Amino acid sequence: MSIKEILLKELNAVLAKEICTKNPIFTSQHITELHALFSLYADPRQRRVDLKDVLMTAKTLGLDEKYDIVFRVLLEITESTNDAINFEDFLKALTPRIVILVLFRDAHSVNKEKELILVFTTYKERENFLLTN
Numbered sequence: 001m002s003i004k005e006i007l008l009k010e011l012n013a014v015l016a017k018e019i020c021t022k023n024p025i026f027t028s029q030h031i032t033e034l035h036a037l038f039s040l041y042a043d044p045r046q047r048r049v050d051l052k053d054v055l056m057t058a059k060t061l062g063l064d065e066k067y068d069i070v071f072r073v074l075l076e077i078t079e080s081t082n083d084a085i086n087f088e089d090f091l092k093a094l095t096p097r098i099v100i101l102v103l104f105r106d107a108h109s110v111n112k113e114k115e116l117i118l119v120f121t122t123y124k125e126r127e128n129f130l131l132t133n
Contacts, residue, residue: 003044010047011035014088023091025098031091038087048084051077073097 001009011032014020020031041049055074058064064071077085077093085093 007035007039010087014091017088019088019091019095023095025095025102026091034091034094035087038090042087043084046084046086048086049090050084051081051090069101073101 014035015028015031020026020028023031026034038049041054043049051074055064055071055078058067058071058074073094076097077090080093081089
């Protein structure tokens with residue numbers, strides 16, 4: 001079986017699951033694109049990604065500053081897993097964080113920026129923020 005066939009089989013298996021069929025934020029097209037990006041970093045045998053590698057690449061490319069929220073979401077997932085992660089688990093970790101982001105973006109809160117900072121910061125940053133404010 002070729003790598004392309006393996007990736008397609010893996011993608012189709014995930015697309016059939018509830019995390020995809022009932023995903024409140026990502027369409028199947030979004031999930032397919034995320035899977036393609038995820039596969040670039042995935043270990044060919046285990047089909048798992050160490051998100052630290054993704055973060056290092058993003059930081060090297062300056063994406064940590066350009067796409068701060070995305071970088072922080074990836075950092076939060078990395079800190080919560082501490083190990084390599086498969087695509088399905090990555091999608092399960094990513095979805096609620098993006099849902100929260102959309103809800104806060106749509107909310108008309110006076111403290112919206114502070115609330116977003118609290119949601120999309122690492123555990124240590126949140127702790128420091130709460131202690132100083």
